[in-house]
Amino acid sequence: MNEVSFCFHPFRGGEAVTEYVHSFRRPDLPPIQAGAPLDLYPSRPESALFPRQLTWDDPWPYGDRAGVYLVYDEALNLLYIGKASMNRRLGQRLYEYFGGGEVCHPRLDWLRPARYIINVAMPAELPFEAPALEEFLIRRLQPKLNGVGL
Known part of the structure; x- marks a missing residue:
């Protein structure tokens, strides 16, 4: 049962999630689940690299769960990896960064290049x-906006 459940084709970073699962998780644990990419700016032209599945108008995938989120720019360069754990949830954490409402408003300047978010949810327990x-993931993928592991 020790798998990663992808809602779409594996993403840049997906192979590292799979490596983590196979290297460090017991086989009897419930699966980690990766959501489809969410496009923060659906009014911009769609990328051929990431076919649009979810947009800012949709709820955050697995927003009610603890997990890890990967932030990508327009060209699908991995910018940042963050987490929501224990008493935090992915939706709550991403709301703190990008706000709510009808359009995305990054609350921090370093998030302005962000275009796509992928959530990787931990089992509820x-x-x-x-x-x-x-x-x-930070050590393995070394995103440019994370300081740890670089």
Whole structure:
């Protein structure tokens, strides 16, 4: 059962999530689930690299769960990896960064290049696993806006 459930084709970083699962998780644990990419700016032209599945108008995938989120720019360069764990949820954390309402408003200047978000949700009973996955992904993928592991 030790798998990653992808809602779409594997993304840049998806292979590292799969590596984490196969290297560090027991096979009897419930699966980690990766949501479809969410386009923060659906009014912009669609990328051929990431066919539009979810947009800002949709709820955050797995927004009610603890997990890790990956932030990509227009060209699908990985910018940042963050987490929501324990008493935090992915939707709550991303709302803090991007706001709510009819259009996306990044609240921090370093988030302005962001275009896509992918959420990777922990099983509901294992929210404390999110920090381990986040640290593994940062060290493995070295996104340019994370300081750890660079």
